[in-house]
Amino acid sequence: MKTTTVTLGHGSGGRQSAELVRFLVEGFMTRGIGPELEDAALLPGGYAMTVDGFTVMPRKFPGGDLGHLAVCGCANDLAVRGASPDYLGLSLVIEEGFPLDELKDYMESAAATCAAIGMTLAAGDTKVVPAGGVEGVLFSGCAFGKVHSPFPLGIGNLREGDILIVSGPIGRHGAAIASARFSLEVEGLESDCAPLWPAVRPLLSLGGLRCMRDCTRGGLGTVLCEWAEGSGLSIALEEEAIPIELQVQSLCDVLGFDPLYMACEGTLALAVAPEDGQKALSLLKESAIGRNAAVIGQVSGGEPKGMVSMRTSIGGERLVDMPWGELLPRIC
């Protein structure tokens, strides 16, 4: 680590977040009891487990709120590893003085989302801290589910020729939050926050399914960079094929952000063997979140190895790298 303190850059989901995680789990790794650093861990006995924390600001945003987000975030980490969202644990750290009605709203929306996907609240905890101890309320969730995929899904399965698919327009959650945070109202801009399990379930029957990722912090760009680096293969994208809503694009243009790195909360990237590519696409298109799913590129064995390249809309070639540090809006 180059710094002596934690910075906001460490929370941005890009390369710096990965550095922080490696730094923190070092003691576990060296003892051989560390995690495999996927969205959820596959446990012996056919179960998957994940943990996630939620500190979104504002807590209510177009397309969702903190409670809905907490459930989707946990459930989606399980889903992309082929596990059903069965059990949820929720831990709340609440600042003294926080309005009870608002807290109840988040729990109500969490309950509604759980009910919709068949998830049971199995455990929970509350802590109240003096004013100033946290900002409002922090939600942490732990989720547990049965693995339904016949084989483990993960980066290790990626092969040359695999087709890359994204389940819908990217960057909507990040853009919705940025629009609220920077008071830039964009009509029709909503977070994509939604459970992925209903869309994922039918995909698990495909023998050619390689791996899936929930494109959260760091966005689609970060996920694909991790796939390329993790597999040592090259990933080739077609810029024009990547679905981006006009609202997201225009907000990003104003703030100087790249939609590739904007967070999603109900959008997944998946890699599938070429023979199952069309099947995967049509299965996704039948689901509520996947109507605008699209093939966006391919895994190749060529150069540059371990990197993501993109053919741009004007026919140029460029590289896609992980974002570095905190995303800050630019000047002009």
Added chain:
Amino acid sequence: MIPLRSDISLIVDGLHRLNTRPLSVMEVCGTHTVSIFRSGIRSLLPPDLRLVSGPGCPVCVTDQGEIDAALSLVERGAIVATYGDMLKVPCDRGSLASKRSEGYDVAIVTSAMDVAALAEKHPDREVVFLAVGFETTSPATAALVKEAEQRGLSNLSVLSLHKRTPPVLAVLAGDPGLKISGFLLPGHVCVILGHEPFSFLPRDCGLPSVIAGFEGEQILLGLAEILRQYSRGESSLASVYGRAVRPEGNEKARTLLDEVFVSRSAPWRGIGVIPDSGYALAERYGVFDAERRFSLTIEPGKSLPGCRCGDVLTGKITPPDCPLFRMACTPLSPVGPCMVSSEGTCGAYFRFYKGDS
């Protein structure tokens, strides 16, 4: 409208036909620099056409001494509000981001007018707008100053680090060490200023100069126009951004600039002090001038050891030629300002360039 591929390939073919000898064209604006990388334009250009990035990223040209002055304001208890990518710009004793993590008050705004609301919200605090940018952002600062006067916001002041584009281009065009054959002029600045302030480039310096927008297609068109002029031995000021830039510019914005600001000499990081290249608040609005209110004097900063941002900003080297690039200087711990901003040349090279591609 997304242009058809065939249009693009016609322009690219034209570029290849017109480029008969080695040429360097400077794109002045940071937004152009990023768009050139994002759209992969270099991969489409003829091998003899070199693009050189100019001093058009406001963050990058902000001098060390100016950052130092801003840090002294937060240390004195003021709330300093500024645009996001100013936060990470370092001087030898830190950055606004490092001050923020020490608990000082630094606010990110996306428009100058947000600062008025901030000042109203904190009537018992001094709120200073760290105003940076070229002629594109300075009209918004001018509007803020007038608004502050109208609302009687006596706790609001502006540290104006605004820079003017034409004087720095005059310096670059006159630099014998810099072999530039033409300029791709910044579209947004020309929206405000119009054509006239840049007409000296073709007239007095014989340099083809073309105003272009920011889509890949417009950049390619602009380059084709520069090559066309060059191949015929002509030099004129042309625009391929007619839908946004009127020849006379935006008169309302220019009137606002003339009313609120006066030009003064200003330090440019890595380039030095350039006469008339900055904007200070006019006497009439002196009460909102943070330099006056806090008795600040901005000393041009010493350059950071080893940092060659000055040579990058003037197009004398490309970032990979700097010994610090990718080694001591990365977006996570930038040494020079060109690595800080998403529009800085070094930052763009870092993200998009991995070798001779």
